[in-house]
Amino acid sequence: MACLFRRSIAAQLSRVLGISTEKLIPVVSAVPVSKKQQTLDFQVSVNSLLTNGYLKLGSNVQSQAKDLSEKLICDHVITEIAVGQRSINFKVNRSLLAEIVVQEVFKKGSKFGIVSELFSGYPCKRVIVEFSSPNIAKKFHAGHLRSTIIGNFIANLKQALGNHVIRMNYLGDWGLQFGLLGAGFQLFGSEEKLNANPLQHLFEVYVEVNKLAEDREDIQKAAQEFFKKLEHGEKQSVALWEHFRTISIEEYEKIYQRLGVHFDEYSGESLYQVKAQELLQLIDQRGLLKKTKQGVGVVDLSPTGDLSVYAKVVRSDGTSLYMTRDIAAAAHRMEKYNFDKMIYVTAKEQCTHFEQLFEVLKILGFNWSERCQHVSFGIVKGMKTRKGDVVFLEDVLNEARSRMLQNMAASKTTKELEDPASTAEKVGVAALIVQDFKGPLLSDYEFDWDRVLQSQGDTGVYLQYTHARLHSLQRQCGRGEERQFNPDCLQDPQAIALLQHLLRYDEVLHQVSEDLQPRHLVNYLIMLSRLASIAHRTLHIKGSLPEVATARLLLFKGISAVLANGMKLLGITPVEKM
Structure with a gap:
């Protein structure tokens, strides 16, 4: 990829500055392609040389840049x-730019952008990613979509970089809410409705x-009583709870399958009721x-010891809390996996909870916090x-597929498809993911189906669409698995812009990993898609000389491969026809 070029520039700097080439490689960056015609490929910021101590503070930065360049x-x-x-x-x-970049795309395949000097010192570790984590016995709300796709992306990325990743779904399967649900089901639950549409009926x-x-204290007391029975292992209550948990997971897995998401482990708060009590004793x-x-049990987090800031760990009636079970879960995961990193993916409303969790773990002497x-x-x-306001993720996925099918049916460019619904589903999911990932994760955003x-x-x-279009081009102009080409045939401005953009792929992945x-x-x-669309309109394959056609087709094949790799990291299944 950019290896040879970065190394050559770093070696030049090394000769002048007396700093090792390896240390200087990270300060060499590919220049982003803009709409204006781009001629330069790499740049070295003099500020970064100063920050790293590779240049001494002296005359102004611009004159130092001039002196060094000479x-x-x-x-x-x-x-x-x-x-x-x-x-x-x-x-x-x-000529080297075209030859090396295209060859590297095919040589490295799915590792293109990852096998790079930028990741040479990247430590491969054991990483737990806890994400999605819906509450059982409730339908999968659209609000869980963000946790599910963000967590899946982080797990995909960590795995691609060589980490051993454990994808964990920590179900909300305990707590007073089950007291409420248990009491409610005993009052007006129906086994028939539960079998017909489990999560809808429980909801x-x-x-x-x-x-x-x-308004009714007797209902509140009944809920507390049911949860107490659960905590003490009363058979009937536990059997009902286990039934709710099993059917919930079965329903959730149907949704995860549609999103292309899988888990290595289904955990849950219920597993830590005993450990939580042991922790409270500690x-x-x-x-x-x-x-x-x-009468609520707390751990004091205030710097002055006056209980002005604290974490609640036990109710006044002695039952455990979400915090207690989270502390127990973290300790158990360290015992079981000896993880190097554990990442929790949840909404920003839980920031205080996790700050307190990490602080309590630290106070308890768990330095791995x-x-x-x-x-x-x-x-x-x-x-x-x-249909209305209450949005379940299943409904959102159905809506995306339905609208996409309509759009495809109305489009003149839509191809004959063996399974239009499956294609519409994949494209609809891609639409939801990209919409969600366009801005900073912390930002709220307004959802608009049309946009x-x-x-x-x-x-x-x-x-x-771009990926499918590039595959259509390959089907029309395929020339087998030809890998030999003349790099001088890829000197058009549109081809150069694409090659320059590919130079930045490892930098982008490195930034995302950080x-x-x-x-x-x-x-x-x-x-990449925009540049590919421009090139598709101008760099014709049909009607070109065989040597030119071969080079251009290879470039387009390479672009579609990188596009597919990037989409898969995001959690998108690329389609080849639409």
């Missing part, structure tokens, strides 16, 4: 060196009992368990289906 020389790799704004810019041999029961509990033995005036990370995200506003499903612009539909923000990859793939 000591560098062109060779068979670097053909032009110029001073930019506080930077030194480099143009590389155009209706839960809504109904919640309404009653607002907290108490260490003198860390304090009581509020209401520093290996825990919370990746938070904002809320989606306005995600409604045609999400547009075939042009920065949408998942556009990525799928901050876990998928928007960098989404923006990169959108630009």
Whole structure:
């Protein structure tokens, strides 16, 4: 990929600065392709050289850039060196650019962009990613979509980079809500309705009992009583709870299959009721368990010890809390997996909870709490289906597929498909994912079906359309598995722009690996699709000389491969026809 070019530029700098080539490689970056014609390929920021101590503070930055550039020389790799704004810019041999980039795309395959000097020191570790985590006995709400696709993306990325990843779904399968549901089901539950539409019926029961509990103390007491029975292992209560849990997971797995998501482990709060009580004893033995005036057990997190900030760990009636079970779960996972990193993917409303969780773990002497990370995200506003306001993820997926089928049927360019519904599903899911990943994860955003499903612009539909179009081109002009080509046939501005953009792929993946923000990859793939569309219109294969046609077809094949790799990291299944 950019290996030879970065190394050559770093070697030139090494000769002048007396710093090792390896240390200088990271300061060499590919220049982003803009709409204006781009001529330079790489740049070195003088500020980054100063920050790293590779240049001494002295005269102004611009004059240092000029002085340094004059000591560098062109060779068979670097053909032009110029001073930019506080930077030194480099143009590389155009024939080498085409030859090396195209060859690397095919040679490295799915590892293109990952097998790079930028990841040479990347430690491969054992990583737990906890994501999705719906509450059992409730339908999978659209609000869980973000946790599911963000967590899946992080797991995909970590795995692609060589980590041993454990994908964990930590179900909300315990707590007072089950007291409410159990009491409600005993009052007006129906086995017949439960078998016919499990989660819908449980949702209706839960809504109904919640309404009653607002005004009736007997319902509240019945809920508390049911949960107490659960905590003490009373057979009938546990049997009902186990039934709810089993059918919930079966229903959720249907949704995960549609999203292309899988889990290595289904965990849950219920597994930690005993461990939570053991932990409470440990907290108490260490003198860390304090009581509020209401009798709630807490761990003091205030710097002055005045209980101005605390984490609740046990109810006044002695039953465990979400926090207690989370502490127990974290400790158990360290015992079981000895993880190097554990990433929790939940909404930003839970930021305080995780700050407190990590703080309590630290107070308890679990130094590995520093290996825990919370990746938070904002809320989606306005995600409604045609049916109404209460949005379940199943309804959202059905709506995306339905609307996409309509759009495909209305389009003149739609191909004959063996399974239009399956294609519409994949394109619809891509649309939902790209819409979600376009901005910073912490941002809330307004959902708009028409914008999400547009075939042009920065949408998942556009990525799928571009990928399908490039495959259509290959079907029409396929020349077997020819890998030999003349790089001089890829010197048109449109081809150069694509090659330059490919130079940046490893940098984008490296940036994403640092901050876990998928928007960098989404923006990169959108630009790749735009450049591919421009090239598709101008770099014709049919009617061109055989040598030119071969080179161009290879370039387009390479682009579709990189586009597919990037989409798969995002959790999108690329389609070859639409």
